[in-house]
Amino acid sequence: MFRFIASFFTKLIQMMLQVLSSKKHIIHNLLSIYVKTSGGQTVCLDIDPKCDVSHIKKLVAPQINLQPDELKIIFAGKELADDYVIEECDLGQQSILHVVKIKSPKLNEVFRCSTPKANLSPLTESLDYSTFSSEDENTEKPLERKAHFYVYCPNCKGLKQGKLRVRCHFCKSGAFTVHSDPQDWSHVLQPKQITGTCENDPEYCQELLQNCEPTFAEFYFKCSEHVSLGECDQAVPLDLIRPNLRHIPCLACLDVPETMFTFPCQKDHIACLDCFRSYCLSKLLERQFWQHPEHGYTLACPNGCLNSFIREIHHFRLLDDDNYDRYQRFATEEFVLRSGGLLCPQPGCGMGILAEPDCTRITCQQCKYVFCRNCLQGFHIGPCDPVEPSLDAQGNCDVDLNCPVVEDPSRTTIKVITKPCPSCKTPTERDGGCMHMICTRSGCQFHWCWVCQTEWTRECMADHWFA
Amino acid sequence: MAALPRRIIKETQRLMQEPVPGISAVPDDSNARYFHVIVTGPEDSPFEGGLFKLELFLPEDYPMSAPKVRFITKIYHPNIDRLGRICLDILKDKWSPALQIRTVLLSIQALLSAPNPDDPLANDVAELWKVNESEAIRNAKEWTRRYAMDN
Numbered sequence: 001m002f003r004f005i006a007s008f009f010t011k012l013i014q015m016m017l018q019v020l021s022s023k024k025h026i027i028h029n030l031l032s033i034y035v036k037t038s039g040g041q042t043v044c045l046d047i048d049p050k051c052d053v054s055h056i057k058k059l060v061a062p063q064i065n066l067q068p069d070e071l072k073i074i075f076a077g078k079e080l081a082d083d084y085v086i087e088e089c090d091l092g093q094q095s096i097l098h099v100v101k102i103k104s105p106k107l108n109e110v111f112r113c114s115t116p117k118a119n120l121s122p123l124t125e126s127l128d129y130s131t132f133s134s135e136d137e138n139t140e141k142p143l144e145r146k147a148h149f150y151v152y153c154p155n156c157k158g159l160k161q162g163k164l165r166v167r168c169h170f171c172k173s174g175a176f177t178v179h180s181d182p183q184d185w186s187h188v189l190q191p192k193q194i195t196g197t198c199e200n201d202p203e204y205c206q207e208l209l210q211n212c213e214p215t216f217a218e219f220y221f222k223c224s225e226h227v228s229l230g231e232c233d234q235a236v237p238l239d240l241i242r243p244n245l246r247h248i249p250c251l252a253c254l255d256v257p258e259t260m261f262t263f264p265c266q267k268d269h270i271a272c273l274d275c276f277r278s279y280c281l282s283k284l285l286e287r288q289f290w291q292h293p294e295h296g297y298t299l300a301c302p303n304g305c306l307n308s309f310i311r312e313i314h315h316f317r318l319l320d321d322d323n324y325d326r327y328q329r330f331a332t333e334e335f336v337l338r339s340g341g342l343l344c345p346q347p348g349c350g351m352g353i354l355a356e357p358d359c360t361r362i363t364c365q366q367c368k369y370v371f372c373r374n375c376l377q378g379f380h381i382g383p384c385d386p387v388e389p390s391l392d393a394q395g396n397c398d399v400d401l402n403c404p405v406v407e408d409p410s411r412t413t414i415k416v417i418t419k420p421c422p423s424c425k426t427p428t429e430r431d432g433g434c435m436h437m438i439c440t441r442s443g444c445q446f447h448w449c450w451v452c453q454t455e456w457t458r459e460c461m462a463d464h465w466f467a
Numbered sequence: 468m469a470a471l472p473r474r475i476i477k478e479t480q481r482l483m484q485e486p487v488p489g490i491s492a493v494p495d496d497s498n499a500r501y502f503h504v505i506v507t508g509p510e511d512s513p514f515e516g517g518l519f520k521l522e523l524f525l526p527e528d529y530p531m532s533a534p535k536v537r538f539i540t541k542i543y544h545p546n547i548d549r550l551g552r553i554c555l556d557i558l559k560d561k562w563s564p565a566l567q568i569r570t571v572l573l574s575i576q577a578l579l580s581a582p583n584p585d586d587p588l589a590n591d592v593a594e595l596w597k598v599n600e601s602e603a604i605r606n607a608k609e610w611t612r613r614y615a616m617d618n
Contacts, residue, residue, distance in 0.1 A: 252564040282531040
């Protein structure tokens with residue numbers, strides 16, 4: 001009797017385990033995808049990643065009242081061939097496939113026979129860094145690990161691996177096939193580089209363009225690390241972050257990182273991501289970023305290579321949130337100053353103000369402080385108060401400390417120990433060395449003489465180069 | 468104290484294994500970021516025959532910020548002040564994390580041969596030295612003999 005009960009229980013437990021494990025197995029393996037039709041209808045499918053594209057066609061066709069062989073499935077700029085297995089397509093959970101009706105199945109059959117199979121694989125499959133970056137041309141390609149793109153994902157708030165996707169430049173539909181593969185970053189980052197066929201509504205796009213130019217592909221990236229949030233789910237490509245396939249050492253720490261930041265200077269100047277972060281941070285704290293007219297507030301290769309400015313400023317998202325905020329603030333301040341504006345001098349305010357050039361009475365919109373444009377003190381009638389400290393040639397200040405000071409002590413100290421750059425008026429402290437000053441403010445770099453407070457000349461060099 | 472970054476270890480090893488001619492840089496026993504440096508005065512300069520002691524310190528954020536270098540031996544040179552502080556662009560705004568201890572010390576040695584060669588006004592240096600040449604060189608030689616040749 002006991003034996004019977006015992007065996008019954010073992011059997012029961014085994015059965016339960018089986019059910020549990022098989023259930024787990026199923027849940028684990030199913031892939032949830034959306035198939036979008038040109039009519040705007042979306043079909044949700046739970047499929048086994050081991051099935052092929054023809055299976056999807058069979059599932060979708062009855063739902064949209066068509067035959068499977070009338071359908072064409074498009075993903076990431078390419079039509080997927082019938083025998084293509086889904087798990088090889090690089091589809092994530094809740095990815096969107098596009099299905100369109102073939103205009104004439106016969107014609108398509110002919111076309112398909114003449115097309116090599118490689119062309120009918122998804123774009124992301126046929127692209128890898130060895131073909132995508134010209135820098136690998138001369139080396140053999142030891143691609144042990146799969147190469148990938150990097151993005152800044154606004155949803156995950158961080159650096160993530162990204163996936164390349166394609167849509168129509170004009171109607172933004174994902175039902176779009178490219179005529180050729182992109183060969184380098186410029187094809188992807190610059191608009192209208194690669195032509196293709198919009199399968200969504202070709203007439204609409206052609207009419208829109210009035211046949212004056214072909215339909216172009218628009219490339220975009222999505223984060224591969226969160227479940228797709230629909231067609232608007234996009235991430236910024238960080239094209240300078242790449243896998244370090246050639247094992248180049250970081251210019252700062254000399255380690256060979258797996259993932260590198262490539263400075264845009266064509267000289268193999270790379271940094272590991274940690275060193276890139278500290279490079280950005282130290283330059284930021286020294287206010288040594290440059291306000292570039294096209295790319296914005298940015299940095300160049302630390303080796304000073306020509307034309308090596310970082311174009312995509314989202315790379316600075318690698319800074320932590322506080323410092324990225326600081327980066328944005330500094331960029332705005334620099335922009336305001338460059339545009340002839342000024343910053344509210346009230347401690348804790350710093351509001352950017354653009355005022356008429358001849359207006360000297362400035363009211364801050366933020367804190368309502370009213371100040372004089374010229375001396376940045378509270379507004380006054382008549383000439384500004386000359387509070388310039390007198391400094392002798394040795395840079396020693398001669399200030400009467402007994403004189404009553406009614407203002408902010410930091411401001412007084414700044415006034416006492418600094419002299420303004422004759423070009424940009426930035427208060428400058430001389431902490432040693434010679435009298436030859438080079439303004440440290442990025443974009444100014446004026447050479448001036450600490451003694452004369454004018455441009456550095458050969459007379460300065462002869463008379464008082466150093467004290 | 469935080470662990471020494473690999474970059475500093477590598478640089479120190481290389482400085483020991485392949486020293487730069489005319490320059491010695493030895494880390495302090497108690498602080499691996501502090502180096503005792505000796506630079507020999509370059510030939511055909513007023514500093515020839517002198518041995519100049521310097522101190523070099525790698526700050527916390529090295530190599531993002533430049534090493535701090537100072538002459539300990541007194542030297543008569545237009546780009547070095549009486550406290551031994553050096554006016555050299557790569558120690559200030561032209562610093563790059565791709566530069567190293569050895570490149571800094573080589574630049575300092577070069578600075579002894581030619582005052583501030585990277586200055587945009589360097590074309591005028593030769594002319595300036597024509598004005599003061601004999602006296603400046605006499606002073607520099609005298610200081611070298613007096614302060615840099617004791618040992």
